Amino acid sequence: MSHLSLKKYQQTTLSNAGEASPYQLVALLFQKLLDNIATAKGAITQKDYAKKGMQISNAIAIVGVLEGSLDHEKGGEISGNLSALYNFCSEKLFEANANNDIELLNKVAQIIIPIKSGWDAIPLEEQGKVSF
Structure with a gap:
């Protein structure tokens, strides 16, 4: 991607974020994390x-x-499980950074991709009801 195209993508992403619903913001976060x-x-x-x-x-x-966006009161066991996965991912990202370890980065991506897929699969009519 050329430098100009990258800048345009970043500007579009930022302007879209200002207009995005909470559901869409989380979807953007997942995508940016994988990027x-x-x-x-x-x-x-x-x-x-x-x-x-x-x-x-x-x-x-x-x-x-x-x-930090998880609602442990409403989310119950699911938010607890996600919290544990996110903490694990953070630890592995720190390790990957310290050791220049691509395999650890792959491991984190393999954890995030199914979570993102599940998030993306929430039906449109349910997206407004999603609590964090």
């Missing part, structure tokens, strides 16, 4: 460790936002 992981893997391969560190730091921050 950060993919970019970090590429940065490790290219030995661009500053970029890798920035991408993994952003990924950790997103996982923190996702974990």
